[in-house]
Amino acid sequence: xxxxxxxASSQATKNQxxxxxxxxxxPKKSEVINFGCTMEENEKYSYIEISIxxxxxxxxRTVDFVVTGCSSGQGMMLxxxxxxxxxxxxxPTPNDAYLFAQINNGNAISLPLxxxxxxxxxxxxxxxIEALFSEPFGQGYPKSEAERKVRDAEKLKEIxxxx
Numbered sequence: 372x373x374x375x376x377x378x379a380s381s382q383a384t385k386n387q388x389x390x391x392x393x394x395x396x397x398p399k400k401s402e403v404i405n406f407g408c409t410m411e412e413n414e415k416y417s418y419i420e421i422s423i424x425x426x427x428x429x430x431x432r433t434v435d436f437v438v439t440g441c442s443s444g445q446g447m448m449l450x451x452x453x454x455x456x457x458x459x460x461x462x463p464t465p466n467d468a469y470l471f472a473q474i475n476n477g478n479a480i481s482l483p484l485x486x487x488x489x490x491x492x493x494x495x496x497x498x499x500i501e502a503l504f505s506e507p508f509g510q511g512y513p514k515s516e517a518e519r520k521v522r523d524a525e526k527l528k529e530i531x532x533x534x
Contacts, residue, residue: 458479
């Protein structure tokens with residue numbers, strides 16, 4: 372799996388933290404590519420501009436999955452979901468990340484990198500990335516409903532392709 376890391380410039384201070392967590396917890400043999408935005412960059416990009424880049428990265432198959440975010444995480448998630456063939460979840464907690472990976476089986480996750488990012492923010496971010504990659508995506512959850520959940524996720528992807 373090729374995993375891209377990129378977030379809005381407003382949260383450039385979190386880029387290295389995200390990148391390090393993804394490197395640590397990504398599935399074995401994954402390639403993790405850091406696309407920025409970093410503190411060293413002079414240009415500043417909004418979550419709208421980054422969502423367009425995410426759409427291009429996924430459509431071109433440069434990456435298979437993107438870990439992203441903005442101050443609240445909500446704007447990036449909504450903007451990414453406006454891009455063709457992007458299914459982006461919002462993951463403020465480890466449980467949200469795990470459920471998104473298992474049930475929705477999307478190709479991007481948006482993290483809240485400013486809102487409620489308190490003294491334990493880095494710990495929560497790392498645990499969230501760990502939960503995201505803890506098992507192969509798309510297995511369904513709960514296990515008793517796994518088949519139906521997998522079918523539902525595929526229906527959503529089909530609807531998105533048609534629309």
